[in-house]
Amino acid sequence: MAKKQPRFFCKILTLLLCALLGVSLSLLLGWSKVTAFSQSHLESLSLYKGDSLTEKSGFYSPLLIGEQLRESTSHISNSDLIQQGKELYQAERFAEAATIWQQALKAPQENPLVEAMVLNYLSLAYQQLGQWQQATQAITSSLKLTQNSKSTTQQAKLIFAQALNTQGSLQLAQGQAEQALNTWQQATAAYTEVGYASGRIGSLVNQAQAQQALGLYLQARKTLAQVEQALENQPDQQLKITGLRSLGNILRLVGDLDDARRVLQQSLAVIQGAGHVSKQDLSATLLSLGNTARTQGDTEAALVYYQQAATNASTRITQIQAEINQLNLLIATKQLQKAENLRNQLQPKLNNLPPSRSTIYAQINFGKSLAKLEKGQGESAKLLASAVQQAKSLGDQQAESYALGYLGGLYEHQQWSNAQELTQQALQLAQAINAPDIAYQWQWQLGRILKAQGAIKPATAAYEVAFTTLKSLRTDLVAINSDIQFSFRESVEPVYREYVELLLNPGENTEPSQSNIKQARQVIESLQLAELDNFFRSACLQGQIVPIEQIEQSAAAVIYPIILKDRLEVIVSLPQQPLHHYSTKVAQQEVEEVLEQLRQNLEKPYTTPEGKALSTKVYNWLIRPMEVGLSQSQVKTLVFVLDGYLRNIAIAALYDGKQYLVEKYSIALTPGLELLGPKPLNKSKLKTLVAGLTEARHGYSPLPNVSDELKAIESEVPSEILLNQTFTSSALRKQIDSLPFSVVHLATHGQFSSNADETFVLAWDKPVKVNELKDLLRSRNQTKPEPIELLVLSACETAEGDKRAALGLAGVAIQAGARSTLASLWSVDDASGTQLISKFYQELATKKVTKAEALRQAQLSLLKDPDYRHPVHWAPYILLGNWL
Structure with a gap:
């Protein structure tokens, strides 16, 4: 598989030092773009959606192994530097941690395994910073050292297994899912050989994520079933608690929400049945349950879980994250008085948090929530500006890009020049760390700002770049977590539709060019595929595909209706003719209401005048303007690439006032512009x-x-x-x-x-x-x-x-x-x-x-x-x- 850019859900390494918090089993899940705890996409990180840093998702950490090795090599002079780097990493000061570990590498090494261990740490830090080439070099060197080492000790084998784990995460981050799966299978074998249960379980979960990314849904579920069975038979209660919580989080990501909630409740039951209750485990599991309930639409249960998570939190940041989850949900459910009360409690707590990426993201998410409340804009701006400064002080370009971008978005509807400048700064940072999953958001935001100022050509160009970036992320949208299923229509789909609107309406009294019409059609095609991929969490259209207009003996017209906010656009492709385009000024809400009423009437066992009228209205929108062209072209088949709610109506029953459409044409539908190996039936x-x-x-x-x-x-x-x-x-x-x-x-x-x-x-x-x-x-x-x-x-x-x-x-x-x-x-x-x-x-x-x-x-x-x-x-x- 060709190497691709590091993309969606790949920079998620902030959990690495959980072992140092006193948890006997740390929570690393492979640092892959598919995990629950991505921080590269603030919409999925946003605390009400559940990807908060309190949801530790994995099973083991190279730092835990490092502690074991350090005990046997305590005489090494650079051990203090290694420990200092760990502490900086735990504080989410990744650039400083990388610098300290680089210094540790310069010191003379008596044991090559220590160098391999530090290179492993360094690769993870580089991944956090978006420095992919350096991350690759570091983990490659780490693996060479472990493979060349003559040591056959358990520590040596554990470090080799962890290096494989890190390499797998990097491969998946770069779009190499097959290689990642193979690498994690090797890691599983290595952990099994040394009898390291948590490592084996964690690498199995990693495998499931790679399988999910490859669209191997059943294989992923079988792998996760292995994990659940291993945890059921696990005598170590701490491993069982953490493992079940992690498994529940992953099940939520792959869309198995009922199983996710069941497994998380098992984790909660183990905690409550233990001799002593760990507040850290209890709050983390309650928060995961809240996020799962929220994803299921069970808002009442989610609020209860969030409240309990905050009450039982053992750290300030965990408490604040749970309360921000709760705040956002209260706002979403219009419980504004409760939201205001919680807001007043939250504000002073944020001021006392130490600088870290978690703190920055808490400020951003709290600021976004405040912006939705009356008179919250000013306080939101202060929080986002503080987040920008804190990110700069930490050298965290990813966090700084988010803070700048959201601050620009806050000014989007009032201070255009400030909004544009901040958005461009955020975009430059996202591009500098090669993070297209962040960049597309600011490209889209820039397009909106330019469009609002009447700069149509620059706005169209900005949208084109955003569209191109999203298209390159298609295979990441397949592995997207279930939270995005709720935000896809808000954070992805509008980019496509707003771009189409600009292409088909380039200016007052200006008709779109053929190239614009072709591009608009291609954009909607990409949206259809992204939507299907997002729906199934796997790449749908695979195999030998052929553009439908190149099908011989088709004698078909291809019709592409596109529903926009204030109009219904239709593009028609006739054999050997340029593309045709026409539109009807009608609001999206009216279109959907008419289509819903038509569907209801068609399902009645008797004909009504209203039903016929509705059927004729939709016929007039879609077919009437092209009746003559269709007749002259002598087409026999109408092929529809339907958009949105149009997919739910029976096209055959459209009525021209005398005949149904099926009385004049054969009718077919297709989800996209291409078909799988089309040929006549033998x-x-x-x-x-x-x-x-x-x-x-x-x-x-x-x-x-x-x-x-x-x-x-x-x-x-x-x-x-x-x-x-x-x-x-x-x-x-x-x-x-x-x-x-x-x-x-x-x-x-x-x-x-x-x-x-x-x-x-x-x-x-x-x-x-x-x-x-x-x-x-x-x-x-x-x-x-x-x-x-x-x-x-x-x-x-x-x-x-x-x-x-x-x-x-x-x-x-x-x-x-x-x-x-x-x-x-x-x-x-x-x-x-x-x-x-x-x-x-x-x-x-x-x-x-x-x-x-x-x-x-x-x-x-x-x-x-x-x-x-x-x-x-x-x-x-x-x-x-x-x-x-």
Whole structure:
């Protein structure tokens, strides 16, 4: 894998000296960009989101090992320098710690292992400072010394294992996830060899993070299950307490919130059952529980946990962090009087904290909270200015960039010149330490400031740089923690949409150029992919992909609607023509309200005048301006790349006043501009694996008509049937692995949701979640590289009341690795569903038509049937992906 820039969630080394705080097991988790405790992104660090420094996430530290070695080499003259460096690092004075350790290296060394140990420390300090080349050199030298050493003592092996751990963190920080996984596997083996339980457990957790970053969801969960089992059998209570807390934090990051809370409560139970209660462990676990409850949306429980964490805190900084969490949550839930009371208690406490990165971040987060309160702007500015000065005194450029940037943001709406100057300073610092995850925020902020002053061209340029930076961070957005799932729409998505707005509206009475339109389309494409990656926490679109406009024999028009704050933009691509663009001045809120009302009307079993009117209104927005162009181009298929809530409506049911859209065109949807290996379905090799449930399972009602549906499919195409007890997840995998099915048809309950954990299909033995479904359906790729041609999800539906539920449907289509997916947006009548599916397979097997046309003919067969002519029966069926 090519070396990439150090990127998202990679500079998180501030926990290193926890062992020196009296904790027998320190809390290092590999210092990787995926861990819970990133401090390179203040939005995820912000205390109400949970990534506070009190949540120590790992299991062991090179400094603990160093203490063991130091005891056996106490005669070494530079030991005082090593200890001084540790103390500076613990105080988060990283530049000074690095300087002291450099001095320690200059002293004569009798034992090369001491030098290896110090180089390991130095690499971690350099990573904190964003000095990646120096970090790499230091850890490379450390590994060489340990490998060349003839010592076979336990200390030597432990230092070698820790050096591997640090190297893995650096590799993951630089985008080398596969190498990091391999390195951490070696570290696990090394710790196992010397019987160092905490090291083994910690390196397993590191492995899980690398697996998560690679999109190996099931492998990551299996690795974490190993960790949980090891902790259950662990007699060392301190290791069990810390390990369970760390495991709970990681489970929260990978989105397993229920398991995260369960494991954290186990940690709490062990603490409370111990002979003496450690306030440090108690407050840290309570804070983690608060953060998890907050992520789950359980704000009442979160507030209670935060209050308890503050009450039991053993250090001032931990107490303050818990109280800032609480303050932010009180503000978010509009409990303003309680927030004001807490604010008054917090302000004097901050003044007495010693200088450190934790103190700076506490000032920043408190300042951000104050800015949301009435008359809090002035105090917020003072806190942020103090944070800037403190960061300068510590030589901490990362913290200084954050403080300057947020101070610039505070002035964004009132003092433009100050805001611009501060933002540019923050950006320069972020670029100096090669931190694009910080830089994009200030590039975006600079664009907003310039736009507000009417400088459209410079603003567009600033947005372009921010977009480019975010695009380079895409693989980091895949490994993003679950907190970002709540801030993605606030801290990432607006960059894309505001950039598109500038591209398509370059000035008054000025039409966008072709290059601007192309770029706008590309920006929305990048947003779609980032959104899907963020949703699933793994890279979705993989394999051989082809731009949809290069597909031969397509005869298709591609339509890209884009929902902006005050308008609906539409870009249309017709065969062999320049891109077309038109827009409608309509507020985003109105668009979403109309789409919601249309969806509700389409799901009613009877036609209403209001429903027809709404359908026509949306038709006028999306299709009417291009009716003539579509007709002249003689296109047969309309391919939609839908945006936002448009994904939840049945495009086939748009009405021009005389006809539904499906009566004029075949219709397909695609999550992006590219498809996985598009080609026509080979009718001569058509073979189907059909699995279904007719009986009630896991709290879901029976589906009696599924039996008829399966018989209808079997009568049209050669099929292998798994019904009820024979339809287990393992049986499905076995069939997919053993036989070359081109179509997989699942006739069972299922749900598509904006929450990946609530997106599943129901097998006899269990609900199969979307990430498991990916692993199951793609398992044959190891022996049969050809993907499944068509995945049919019958009886599945989008989650009720979830405005972004179709995101889950798009994700399933991509994660399954199938060229095409046929599914329904809402639950349909069993009898009409059976008729439509039967007609679809009949068209597919006996006629030379595309999959999109086969679906169209099946829908028209219901439209012409007096019993099923209403859209509720035929409109929800949609084809995603390759329509050929």
